[in-house]
Amino acid sequence: MAQATLAPEGVTQALSAEAVERISADEPTWLQERRRHAWSVYETTPMPTTKLEEWRYTDLKKKLDLAPLRLSEGTAAPDDPAQWPERLREAMDEDREASGHIVVIDGHVVHADISADLAKQGVVLGSLQDAVEQHAALVEEHLATEAVPAEEGKFAALNAALWTDGVLLYVPKGVQLEAPVRITRWLTESGAAYLSRVLIVAEQHSQVSYVDEVLSDDFESQTFTSTAVEVIAKDGAQVQYVAVQRLGKGAFYQSVQRTLAGRDATLDTLNVALGASVTRVDLNARLLGPGANSDMLGLYFGDGSQHFDFNTSQDHIKPNTASDLLYKGALDGSSRAVFRGIIRVYPGAQKTDAYQTNRNLLLSPHARADSLPNLEIEADDVKCSHGATVGELDSEAKFYLMSRGLNRTQAERLVVMGFLGEVLAKLPLGGVVEKVSRVIEQKLAQHEG
Amino acid sequence: MSAAPILKIAGLQAKVADEVELGILKGVDLEIKPGEIHAIMGPNGSGKSTLAKVLAGHPGYEPTDGSVTFAGEDLLEMEPDERSLAGIFLAFQYPVDIPGVSIANFLRTAVQARQPEGEDLDIFEFSDHLTERMEMLEMDVSFAERHVNDGFSGGEKKRNEILQMAMLKPRLAVMDETDSGLDIDALQIVAKGVNKLTEEDPEMSILLITHYQRLLNFIKPDFVHVMVNGRIARSGGPEVAIALEEEGYKTYEGQEAPSTNGSAPAA
């Protein structure tokens, strides 16, 4: 094992045991202990290398330098919307009806609202720090315990030890939210490490859609954002989790997500990755109760030298569960995407329906996509399939459209939007579709250069 | 009939792009005046679709000799979209599917491209017009929301081509085997639609490519040409089509038009 005299991997000036103590100084004991435990897991977990199958295509030695990072200590941002950055306000304007909002600037919740009616019914939407005090039992039960505990891996441990901002969404039994709750995050500190968490607990037969968008301008030096997402849908609950990543260049976006779906629960996810220099998403959907169902959607558009790595798993633990994964991406410039997905059907999980599809469209000869689907089936009465494609823009389709008067740019745009649109059409949340379409169109407009 | 031709093809030769051999068109001559309906018939593989695609500017074919003038302009110099905006429309023999793109969205973009610079399409006017055209072709309005040719039956694809033609109002429509894949009822609806368009715009010209006399009973050509082995082997009036129906293409087998240029006919 590691020599006691050597600094453990990933421990830096900023990411340190002292930081854990400082951050947790005023926190309840259970949380302090949880952080310390996570820190010890972090210290003893080696930094993943390309020798590990799951990290084969993302070389952290080259892509991530933790040493110069500071912990985000963002000073409290103004809570007056008039003083918020233009792009943040724009992003919010595009969000139509919502049941509630949270605005986070540099890790500080500067605004939170929830409709009075929903608050009365017991819906909680707010900062996780506040919830540690106000909803202690709930947070203590679920935070970094069943969904994304420190033991999940190096980054999960780091996050559980040093998280400084977060969101809690709690929906009581039977409560249904018609409009989504929307979280908008804006990051400005170049060279910072942002560690945040999301905890969503939807009680039996409740229903909610949660949309979390993170954006920034380009960063001068590498900026690290780590998110741990825990989504728990109890029996019969219906939950949609949507993450839209629109960070600037220089960002390393890392997200560990786990969804736990109880009996007859529906737990759908959509990951949209448009920005950041490096994106790494680890998503594990666990179908824990009979009749549970998960649609897992992903959409990415890369250009320049952007790098995307999606690592997904669909765990069918109980019988009669269904999952359907569709990840689609377009890659321009010398961007690159890796998709690695596994369907696991546990012994006894009969009548499982599990599908997994990854499709890539290469818009440039220098772009690259690798797709690694996998199956691990330990039950015999199941329907499972996986498929992956990497293709180029269909030149016949382009000619067909041009023969109707569309110029080359318009023709390409329509084909690409049509290709990616299939994903959005499956989870057509107001605001998300338009926003994502517009960003992709902007990216395509640069493609012509 | 002294009007200048809208389309003038002279000595057109073309081959598959990126191939040294594979000459397909071996000297095509054809003139179409505004308002005229021409039919090209000919056996499979004689080069009819290649001619249609060369006219539309398909990048897979390369003209190697001859010229094509459209409304006084050198057509071969133009990009496919420029040709479309200039008034050429090709109804594809094999329409291409564009997953995820609705017919309405696609047509809106195509019609918008025809607006004068800086002028936005009136969306309501457009929808009304689209609905009216779909009614003309006896199509259900829900069709507009379906993805272009994606999962369409053969007949639906052909009808969709004519819908586009009706929306884009070309000066010259090249219809490549629009009749194949249509049952007799659908054929009549399509023919009625096309005839309606020529009524609306008597200057519109049509180049019908077909295997069979059948379509010509509904859309009456002024001229009929027989294409064999990359050339027009015979031209005449509607009687040519009737003769073909009776005799088949046998009379043309092994026949080569006089080799006035260097391209040696295949043996």
Ligand SMILES: Nc1ncnc2c1ncn2[C@@H]1O[C@H](COP(=O)(O)OP(=O)(O)O)[C@@H](O)[C@H]1O
């Ligand atoms: N892209 C291509 N590559 C190779 N051969 C081709 C290509 N396109 C057409 N041809 C050949 O050219 C000839 C004419 O084809 P086509 O124009 O489709 O004929 P038609 O429409 O009259 O049936 C055929 O022998 C066909 O195989």
Ligand SMILES: [Mg+2]
């Ligand atoms: Mg043909």
